[in-house]
Amino acid sequence: MARNKYPGYCYCCGSWVEPGYGHFERHNGGWRIKCVKCASGRVLTEDDPGVKWARKTVQSEIERRKTVMYNNVPTKVLTGEVRLSYVNLVQPRVNNNDPTATPKYSVTLLIPKTDTAVKQNIDASIEAAAADAQGKIWNGVRPPVMPIPIHDGDGVRENGTPYGPECKGCWVITASSKNKPQVVHQSDINTELLPQDIYSGMYARVTINFFGYNRAGKRGVGCGLGNVMKTRDGEALAGGASAAADFAGVGMEAGAPATPAYGAAMPATPGHMTYPNTGMQQPNPLGVQPGAINPLTGQPYFG
Ligand SMILES: [Zn+2]
Numbered sequence: 001m002a003r004n005k006y007p008g009y010c011y012c013c014g015s016w017v018e019p020g021y022g023h024f025e026r027h028n029g030g031w032r033i034k035c036v037k038c039a040s041g042r043v044l045t046e047d048d049p050g051v052k053w054a055r056k057t058v059q060s061e062i063e064r065r066k067t068v069m070y071n072n073v074p075t076k077v078l079t080g081e082v083r084l085s086y087v088n089l090v091q092p093r094v095n096n097n098d099p100t101a102t103p104k105y106s107v108t109l110l111i112p113k114t115d116t117a118v119k120q121n122i123d124a125s126i127e128a129a130a131a132d133a134q135g136k137i138w139n140g141v142r143p144p145v146m147p148i149p150i151h152d153g154d155g156v157r158e159n160g161t162p163y164g165p166e167c168k169g170c171w172v173i174t175a176s177s178k179n180k181p182q183v184v185h186q187s188d189i190n191t192e193l194l195p196q197d198i199y200s201g202m203y204a205r206v207t208i209n210f211f212g213y214n215r216a217g218k219r220g221v222g223c224g225l226g227n228v229m230k231t232r233d234g235e236a237l238a239g240g241a242s243a244a245a246d247f248a249g250v251g252m253e254a255g256a257p258a259t260p261a262y263g264a265a266m267p268a269t270p271g272h273m274t275y276p277n278t279g280m281q282q283p284n285p286l287g288v289q290p291g292a293i294n295p296l297t298g299q300p301y302f303g
Contacts, residue, residue: 020054133212147220
């Protein structure tokens with residue numbers, strides 16, 4: 001079992017654990033620390049090889065981090081290519097739990113677990129945000145179990161239901177902002193994309209920024225949304241639910257032709273759309289009728 005590289009509280013006895021004085025454990029998509037004393041009864045000193053290793057590792061990570069830190073902001077990350085889900089980038093979304101709150105722009109990032117470099121940057125940025133908040137807004141005390149905004153797409157949500165199939169093999173982060181993000185294509189970063197080119201299922205690189213919060217005594221680390229650079233189109237996701245589930249039977253009414261199954265081959269007829277930034281032609285991804293409104297963006301599917 002690995003020693004802890006970051007300090008924190010022991011989840012058994014609650015004592016503060018300096019780097020190397022405890023064991024690091026993966027827990028619910030995040031991590032937690034058990035002090036060596038709780039784990040084995042041993043009392044460590046600064047001469048312990050594990051403590052020396054942790055101090056050295058932390059120092060080298062800080063040095064490495066200086067070279068990869070985005071815009072020199074320790075809490076900011078530019079992701080690699082991720083798939084976007086629950087896209088609310090064109091219009092802000094009203095919070096159903098608090099309709100009086102300012103509507104926010106938001107997007108869920110599906111980060112391939114194979115992108116270990118970005119995951120390390122995210123972990124370090126969350127740690128930087130927590131360290132900052134500890135001194136500034138948490139009165140020097142970290143939450144014993146710190147809520148963090150990154151989740152394991154292979155696991156289950158807080159309510160116990162599994163994540164959708166599009167989350168398999170991914171880390172899942174939802175980022176939001178009151179400010180409208182700029183959404184551009186990597187082929188032209190100076191021109192904002194049209195609403196119909198922004199949808200759940202497309203791929204992009206995204207700037208995000210982690211911050212500590214203290215809301216009515218609830219403390220944790222959240223994820224703010226910066227800007228979005230589309231890298232390529234992808235099979236459309238209807239907000240995480242499959243289009244087949246959302247549109248099952250829709251095309252059956254009034255003698256209309258049946259809606260093709262999600263992912264099924266599309267007829268070589270109207271409904272083709274052109275992606276101005278790529279010159280690529282893609283089949284109508286949802287099999288929707290011309291003029292239909294995308295429930296996620298509130299915009300027509302086809303401009
Ligand atoms: Zn302990």
